[in-house]
Amino acid sequence: KNEVEQSPQNLTAQEGEFITINCSYSVGISALHWLQQHPGGGIVSLFMLSSGKKKHGRLIATINIQEKHSSLHITASHPRDSAVYICAVPRIQGAQKLVFGQGTRLTINP
């Protein structure tokens, strides 16, 4: 059974700072998901990755399969990046059921 731990739980930074959010999981996976939950509650999928690195705009996600660890980076952070960022992995390899981390609440101050 996969457990997912994120750090930090809360992160406050100034506009423009480089942000890193970490995710560790306990068993082998086929893919890892990074999600963004807006203050209103809606969830948006940011990345799904199974190896290496993916980039979308100012967001970069990396994964180290051997270390069972992934990071989400935000470059040149902006107040509109303020949200909860959630990491999720399949419960067991090959499963559809996702297990979610507790989320990292990010606040970017102007």
Add this chain to the structure above:
Amino acid sequence: EPEVTQTPSHQVTQMGQEVILRCVPISNHLYFYWYRQILGQKVEFLVSFYNNEISEKSEIFDDQFSVERPDGSNFTLKIRSTKLEDSAMYFCASSSRDGGTDTQYFGPGTRLTVL
């Protein structure tokens, strides 16, 4: 861009009543999911649905819950006799392939309040 839609956005019901939460997944997607998030807690998987049947379900998804795809476009979650602890945000999601290894697209959620 296609999106997953959910109705209603907020549902208030009395304990013991039946509720049906509705979702319209992205039209060419084949895999459908329901999740819930109790206020202040993690998102939790409830059930996945493929080829007109449940493919996986969690321990939460007991006999009080059921899912249906009644007409090829809607995907519904029914709670037969609501309890106070069913109060949560319910999210529907869909994916074109197995969502464990494919991007899942989430709806905006239905906030269910059981009084």
